[in-house]
Amino acid sequence: MAAERLVVVGGDAAGMAAASQARRLRKPDELEIIAFERGHFTSYSACGIPYWVGGVVDGPDALIARSPEEHRARDIDLRLRTEVTELDLDRCRVRTRQLDDGGRESWTGFDKLVLATGARPRRPALPGIDAPGVHGVQTLDDGRALLDTLEATEGRRAVVVGAGYIGVEMAEALIRRGYEVTVLEQSEQPMSTLDPDMGALVHTAMCGLGIETVRGAAVTAVLTDAEGRARAVTTEDAEYPADVIVLGMGVQPETTLAAAAGLPLGESGGLLTDLAMRVRGQDAIWAGGDCVEVLDLVSGHTRHIALGTHANKHGQVIGSNVGGGYATFPGVVGTAVSKVCDLEIARTGLLERHARAAGLRFVTVTIESTNQAGYYPGARPMHVKMLAEHRTGRLLGVQIVGHEGAGKRVDIAAVALTAGMTVEQMTTLDLGYAPPFSPVWDPVLVAARKATAAIRAAGV
Amino acid sequence: MAAERLVVVGGDAAGMAAASQARRLRKPDELEIIAFERGHFTSYSACGIPYWVGGVVDGPDALIARSPEEHRARDIDLRLRTEVTELDLDRCRVRTRQLDDGGRESWTGFDKLVLATGARPRRPALPGIDAPGVHGVQTLDDGRALLDTLEATEGRRAVVVGAGYIGVEMAEALIRRGYEVTVLEQSEQPMSTLDPDMGALVHTAMCGLGIETVRGAAVTAVLTDAEGRARAVTTEDAEYPADVIVLGMGVQPETTLAAAAGLPLGESGGLLTDLAMRVRGQDAIWAGGDCVEVLDLVSGHTRHIALGTHANKHGQVIGSNVGGGYATFPGVVGTAVSKVCDLEIARTGLLERHARAAGLRFVTVTIESTNQAGYYPGARPMHVKMLAEHRTGRLLGVQIVGHEGAGKRVDIAAVALTAGMTVEQMTTLDLGYAPPFSPVWDPVLVAARKATAAIRAAGV
Numbered sequence: 001m002a003a004e005r006l007v008v009v010g011g012d013a014a015g016m017a018a019a020s021q022a023r024r025l026r027k028p029d030e031l032e033i034i035a036f037e038r039g040h041f042t043s044y045s046a047c048g049i050p051y052w053v054g055g056v057v058d059g060p061d062a063l064i065a066r067s068p069e070e071h072r073a074r075d076i077d078l079r080l081r082t083e084v085t086e087l088d089l090d091r092c093r094v095r096t097r098q099l100d101d102g103g104r105e106s107w108t109g110f111d112k113l114v115l116a117t118g119a120r121p122r123r124p125a126l127p128g129i130d131a132p133g134v135h136g137v138q139t140l141d142d143g144r145a146l147l148d149t150l151e152a153t154e155g156r157r158a159v160v161v162g163a164g165y166i167g168v169e170m171a172e173a174l175i176r177r178g179y180e181v182t183v184l185e186q187s188e189q190p191m192s193t194l195d196p197d198m199g200a201l202v203h204t205a206m207c208g209l210g211i212e213t214v215r216g217a218a219v220t221a222v223l224t225d226a227e228g229r230a231r232a233v234t235t236e237d238a239e240y241p242a243d244v245i246v247l248g249m250g251v252q253p254e255t256t257l258a259a260a261a262g263l264p265l266g267e268s269g270g271l272l273t274d275l276a277m278r279v280r281g282q283d284a285i286w287a288g289g290d291c292v293e294v295l296d297l298v299s300g301h302t303r304h305i306a307l308g309t310h311a312n313k314h315g316q317v318i319g320s321n322v323g324g325g326y327a328t329f330p331g332v333v334g335t336a337v338s339k340v341c342d343l344e345i346a347r348t349g350l351l352e353r354h355a356r357a358a359g360l361r362f363v364t365v366t367i368e369s370t371n372q373a374g375y376y377p378g379a380r381p382m383h384v385k386m387l388a389e390h391r392t393g394r395l396l397g398v399q400i401v402g403h404e405g406a407g408k409r410v411d412i413a414a415v416a417l418t419a420g421m422t423v424e425q426m427t428t429l430d431l432g433y434a435p436p437f438s439p440v441w442d443p444v445l446v447a448a449r450k451a452t453a454a455i456r457a458a459g460v
Numbered sequence: 461m462a463a464e465r466l467v468v469v470g471g472d473a474a475g476m477a478a479a480s481q482a483r484r485l486r487k488p489d490e491l492e493i494i495a496f497e498r499g500h501f502t503s504y505s506a507c508g509i510p511y512w513v514g515g516v517v518d519g520p521d522a523l524i525a526r527s528p529e530e531h532r533a534r535d536i537d538l539r540l541r542t543e544v545t546e547l548d549l550d551r552c553r554v555r556t557r558q559l560d561d562g563g564r565e566s567w568t569g570f571d572k573l574v575l576a577t578g579a580r581p582r583r584p585a586l587p588g589i590d591a592p593g594v595h596g597v598q599t600l601d602d603g604r605a606l607l608d609t610l611e612a613t614e615g616r617r618a619v620v621v622g623a624g625y626i627g628v629e630m631a632e633a634l635i636r637r638g639y640e641v642t643v644l645e646q647s648e649q650p651m652s653t654l655d656p657d658m659g660a661l662v663h664t665a666m667c668g669l670g671i672e673t674v675r676g677a678a679v680t681a682v683l684t685d686a687e688g689r690a691r692a693v694t695t696e697d698a699e700y701p702a703d704v705i706v707l708g709m710g711v712q713p714e715t716t717l718a719a720a721a722g723l724p725l726g727e728s729g730g731l732l733t734d735l736a737m738r739v740r741g742q743d744a745i746w747a748g749g750d751c752v753e754v755l756d757l758v759s760g761h762t763r764h765i766a767l768g769t770h771a772n773k774h775g776q777v778i779g780s781n782v783g784g785g786y787a788t789f790p791g792v793v794g795t796a797v798s799k800v801c802d803l804e805i806a807r808t809g810l811l812e813r814h815a816r817a818a819g820l821r822f823v824t825v826t827i828e829s830t831n832q833a834g835y836y837p838g839a840r841p842m843h844v845k846m847l848a849e850h851r852t853g854r855l856l857g858v859q860i861v862g863h864e865g866a867g868k869r870v871d872i873a874a875v876a877l878t879a880g881m882t883v884e885q886m887t888t889l890d891l892g893y894a895p896p897f898s899p900v901w902d903p904v905l906v907a908a909r910k911a912t913a914a915i916r917a918a919g920v
Contacts, residue, residue: 014898048835048895057895062835065900165894176784308900309893330888336688337892346892375508408898411872411891416888419879428790428879431871432797432806433769435517436507436626438868440473440525440768 001024002032007110007324008096012044012139013311014289014318015047015116016066021206021319024453028075031323034108035076036096036284037327038083042068047308049143050166053150054173060140087113088259090157090286115258115271116315119251119290119306122162128222133230134245136165144350146246155243156180159233162220162223163190165338167248171211172340174246177368181210182215182240182451183248184233188346193336194399197366198385201401205343215240251306253291268304275328277318286322288329290343295331298349298396298417304435305332321330333417334397337407344407348414350387361390363454368444373435384447386413386423393422393455397446405437410433412444423451435439466782467554469544469572469717471497472504472599473771474749474778475576476526479536481779482866488535490784494568495536496556498543499908501600507768509603510626513610514633520600547573547721549745566808572744572782575718575731576775579711579750581768584624588682593690594705597626604630606706614639615703621679623650625798625805628662631671632800634706641670642700643708644677644693651805654859655812657826658845661861665803674698706721712768713751726753727900728764735788737778746782748774748789755791758809758856758877759818765792793877794857798868804867808874809857810847821850823914831865833895842866844907845874846873853882853915858904865897872904883911 006022008015019033035042043066052059071078079096085105086095093109099176121136123129133153135146158174160167176179180326183190183206188212189199190206206213214235222245223232224225233240251268255263264272264280270293272280277292278286289311313329320327335348349374355362364387380415382402389396416426426448433440441449465483468475479493495502503526512519531538539556545565546555553569581596583589593613595606618634620627623645634641643650643666649659650666650673666673676693682705683692701874713730715723724732724740730753732740737752739745749771753762773789782786795808815822824847828876830839842862849856858873860866886908893900901909 037659045833045835045895045900047893047900048833051836051895056834056837165573193630307893309891309902312887312900332890335890335892337894337897339896341895345898347913348890348892373505373508375505377515377516405865405868407870407894408868408892411869411889411902412875414890414892415875415879415881419875419881419884421875421879425878428773429871430792430795430874431769431794431810432808432868432874433507433767434797434799434867435505435511436799437797437804440505440507440772442871446588 003030004111005032005109006112006114007108008033008035008114008116009094010114010118011042011078011080011287012046012118012289013308014315015114016043016071017288017312017315018114018288018318018322019071020074021316021421022323023074023076023187023327025320025323027304035071035077035078036082036084037078038099039139039141040080042066042071042078044140045308049137049140050169050173052143053137053146054176056176062141062437084257087257087303089261113240113286114318114322115279115285115287115291116289117208117254117257117291120254121247121251122249123247124219126221128230130223131224131228131230133220134222134247136247139172147297149244150177153243154329157241157243158246159184159240160243160246160248160374161233162247162249163213164193164248164250165336166250168206168340169173169338170246170248171206175209175211182212182214184219184235184240186216188215188216190215194345194347197386198383198399198401201383202340202343204347206340209341219414231460251290253304255291257283258291262459265301268293272302275330276321277314277329278321286318288318294329297331297333299354301358303333303334305314307336335410335414335415337410339407342403343401344403345401346410347397347399347406348410349395349417350388351397355387355396360396362387362396363390363451363458365447365450365454367443367447367450369446370439371402373439376435378402382441382443386447388423388451388455390455390458393424393452395421395423395426398447409444423448427452462488463490464571465494465569466497466572466574467568468493468574468576468577469575470749470845471495471502471538471540471852472506472576472578472650472749473768474775475574476503476531477772477775478746478748478778478782479573479734480534481776482783483534483536485780485783485785486852492766493536493789495531495538496542496544497538497540498559499599499601502526502531502538504600505768506598509600510629510633510721512603513597513606513630515634516636519603523600532786544717547717549721555763568847573746574778574782575739575747575751576744576749577714577751578741580714581711582681582709583707586679586681588684588690590683591682591688591690591730593784594682594707595848596707598711605919609639609704612668613703617701617703618706619644619700620706620708621693621701622707622709624653624708624710625796628666628800628820629707629798630706631666635669635671642672642674644674644695644700646676647677648675650675654807655845658843658859658861661843662800662803662805666800668693669801676714710752711750713764715751718751726762728753728765728821732762735790736781737789738781748778754789757791758791759814761818763794767796793874795870795874797846797870799867803861804863805861806870807859808870809855811857812847817845820856820858822847823850823911824917825907825914827903827907827910829906830899831862832897833899836895840864842903844903846907846911848883848911848915850915850918853884853912855881855883855886869904883915887912
C-alpha cells in the first residue's frame with residue numbers, strides 16, 4: 001500500500017497532466033493515483049472538435065493525446081464512466097457513481113485531491129433548450145453526439161447560437177459539411193471576444209463565406225416537433241428553422257461539486273486558487289483547467305478562461321507541487337487565436353470594455369497593414385488594434401484580424417504584456433523581417449508607433 | 461534661406477527615413493534638407509532583390525517604398541547619381557562628384573550631417589573577383605546588373621559563393637529561373653547564421669530542392685575567358701563552371717568616407733554611435749542603417765547587422781533627434797528570418813559561438829515539434845534550439861527551422877530576450893493556441909520547458 005493517495009476528479013487535460021507529472025516525481029509505492037472521469041475519453045483536445053465535426057481531421061482518436069491504456073501503463077488507476085457526486089472534505093473522501101454499472105456508488109478516501117472538473121456549455125434556461133438536436137461541443141462525447149445527429153438528419157439547416165470562437169468555428173465546420181448555416185449573436189457584432197469595430201471585420205468575412213450572421217438576436221426559445229425534437233430557434237423578431245442547433249455561447253466553470261463542498265468561488269463561478277494552483281484556504285486540494293479562475297496579469301482581476309493550453313500548464317504545475325516539487329502559474333494575459341476559413345482572428349490583453357471595467361484610462365489606435373511586404377505575392381490586409389494606458393503608455397491589449405501569418409503575431413503582444421512593456425518600448429522591438437514574412441515595419445510595430453503618438457498627443 | 465541645413469549621405473532606408481522624419485518636425489524655412497545618393501533609386505527594399513531576380517515580384521518599381529519625386533514633393537532636395545567623396549568635418553562640408561555629368565565636383569556645407577552610406581558585399585581579394593559576371597546583390601542597381609547578365613547569358617550554370625541568408629535566397633531565385641545552382645560555403649554547414657546542427661537541417665532541405673551545396677569549400681579564384689568574363693570558380697579541390705556568379709558572403713559596413721574623416725569605427729568597421737544614433741564624440745553628425753554597429757542587448761557588445769528593418773528604425777530615431785524631438789534606439793537582439801522554398805529559417809539572440817565569445821556559460825536544448833496541432837492537416841516538423849544562461853536561466857538565443865508558421869515564432873523569443881526573461885518564466889507565457897496555429901504546448905514553450913529542466917539539472 002502506498003504512503004499517500006492522490007485522487008483526481010476529471011480525466012482531461014488538467015487532471016491527467018497533474019496525474020502524469022505527479023507520477024513522474026513520485027513512485028507508486030510513495031503515491032497511489034486514482035483518477036475519475038465520467039466520460040469515455042482522457043487527455044483530449046476539445047479545441048479540435050470543430051475540425052472533427054467539419055471533417056478536417058479524423059476523430060475522435062486523433063484528438064486524444066494520451067489514451068486510458070497509456071495512463072494505466074504509467075501506474076495511474078484510471079476509472080472511466082465514473083462520476084464523482086460529492087466531496088466530503090471533513091473526512092477526506094469522494095463519493096462516486098459508476099455510470100455504466102447500474103449507478104453503483106462508493107466512497108474513496110484521499111490524502112491529496114485535484115479538482116479538474118472542466119466547464120460546461122452555457123445553456124440559458126429557455127423553453128426547449130434541452131431538446132434532442134440541441135448540442136454543446138465541449139467534450140468528445142458531445143462531438144460524437146453531434147455527429148450522430150448530423151448523420152441521422154436529412155435536413156441541411158443549422159443554427160449556431162452565439163458567435164464567439166466556438167460558434168464561429170462550428171459555423172465553418174457546418175458549412176464544410178454542406179449545411180446552410182445561420183449564426184444568431186446577441187451582441188452587436190460577432191466575435192464578442194473582440195471589440196465591436198474589430199468584430200465587424202469578422203462579420204463581413206463571415207457574410208462572404210455564405211454564413212448568415214444575425215446580430216442583436218437574443219434567442220427566446222427552441223421550438224420542438226411532435227416527437228420533442230428541436231425544429232427551430234426563435235428570437236423576439238423571427239423564427240429560424242433548424243435541423244440541428246449548436247450552442248456556441250461559451251462555457252462556464254463546472255464547479256457544482258466544489259460549491260456544494262463550500263470551496264471558494266470567484267465572480268464567474270470558477271474555483272479560486274493561489275499561484276501554486278492550490279485551492280485557497282486548503283492544504284491538500286488543488287484545482288486547474290476550465291474549472292478555475294486565473295489571475296489576469298493586465299487588469300489584476302481573476303477571470304475564467306477555458307482553454308486547453310492553460311489547462312495543460314495548470315496540470316503541470318499541480319503535478320509538480322503534489323509530487324513534492326515546486327512550480328507556479330503566474331496568470332494569463334488573455335491570449336486567444338482562431339480562424340474562420342482563411343481569416344485569422346486573435347486578441348490578447350484587455351478589450352475596451354475590460355479596460356474600462358478595470359478603471360483604466362487608455363488610448364486606442366487601429367492600423368491597417370499587410371501580413372507580408374506589400375509587394376510580395378499573397379500579401380493580404382491585416383488590421384491591428386492596440387490599447388495603451390494613458391500617461392504610462394503601458395500596453396493593455398491587442399486585437400488582430402487578418403490572413404495567413406496574422407493570428408500568431410498576437411504572441412508578440414502577449415510576451416510584451418507579460419513583460420509590462422510600454423508601447424514606446426515596443427516600437428524598437430527586433431522582430432523578424434524578410435519580405436515573405438512581414439513589411440519592413442511589422443504591423444505590430446506600426447500599431448505601437450501610432451499608439452505612442454496617441455499617448456503623447458493625449459498629454460497629461 | 462533656411463536657418464539650418466541638414467545633409468544626408470545615402471538615399472536608401474536610413475537616410476531617407478531620417479530626412480522624412482526631420483521634415484515632418486521642421487519646416488523648410490527652419491531646416492533645408494539635401495540628400496545625396498550615388499545610385500538611381502531611393503528608399504527601396506534591398507531585401508526584395510532575390511524575389512525580383514527570381515521573378516516572384518516585379519521590380520524594381522515594386523521594391524521602391526518612396527520615389528525620388530515623392531521625396532522632392534516633400535521639400536527634400538534629393539540629388540541622385542551624386543557621390544559624396546570626402547567629409548571635411550573641420551569646415552562642415554562634404555565634397556561631391558556627379559557621376560553622370562563628367563564627374564563635376566563641388567562642396568556643400570552642412571550644419572547637421574547624417575551618414576547612411578550602407579554596406580557593400582564582401583569581395584575577398586581573389587584573382588578574377590571583379591570580372592564581369594560576378595555580382596553582388598546589395599542595391600537595386602546590383603539587381604538590375606545581375607538581371608542584365610542573366611538575360612545576356614545562354615548558359616544555365618550558376619555558382620553562389622556563400623550560404624548565408626542572401627546566398628540561400630539567391631540560390632532559390634536562380635533555381636526558379638531554371639539554373640543549375642551550386643552553392644559554395646566555406647564553413648561546415650550552410651546558414652552559418654545558425655549553429656552547425658541547425659544549419660545541417662537547412663543543408664538537407666537544400667539538397668532536396670536540387671541545390672548542390674558544397675561545404676568546407678573556400679573559393680581560391682574566379683577564372684575568366686578570353687574576353688575577361690567570369691567562367692568558373694575554383695576551390696582548393698575543384699573547379700565549378702559558372703555562367704553567372706553571385707556573391708552571398710555577407711556585407712561589410714561602407715565606411716570609407718567616415719574612416720578617412722577619422723570618425724570612430726568598431727571592430728567590424730561600422731560607425732559607433734550613442735543611443736540617439738549620434739556618432740560618438742560628435743555633436744552634429746548622426747549615422748544609421750547598414751553602416752553602423754549597434755548594441756547587442758544580449759551580449760553587451762556592438763555588432764554589425766545589415767537589415768532594412770533596423771535601418772528604418774535608425775532613420776526614424778535620427779530624424780526625430782535632428783528635428784528637435786527625442787528618440788533612442790536601444791539596440792538589437794539579433795533577430796533574422798528567411799526561407800528557402802517552403803523551409804522557414806529563423807534565429808534571435810546568440811549562437812553558441814557568440815555566447816562563448818561573450819564569456820557566457822550556458823545550456824542548449826533542441827526539440828522537435830510541429831507548427832500546428834499534430835493532428836491538424838498540414839502539420840509539419842519544426843525544430844527549435846534554445847540557449848539559456850547557466851544558473852540564471854536567462855534566455856540567450858533561439859534558432860528555428862521548420863515550415864509555415866515556424867519563422868515568425870522567433871518573435872516570441874525576440875520579445876522575451878528584450879525583456880530579459882528566463883526560460884522558466886517563458887514556460888508560462890500565454891501564447892495563442894488553437895489547432896490550426898499550434899500544438900497545445902507551443903514549440904517555443906516545449907523548448908523553454910526542456911531548457912528549464914537542463915538548467916536545473918546543471919546545478920551550480
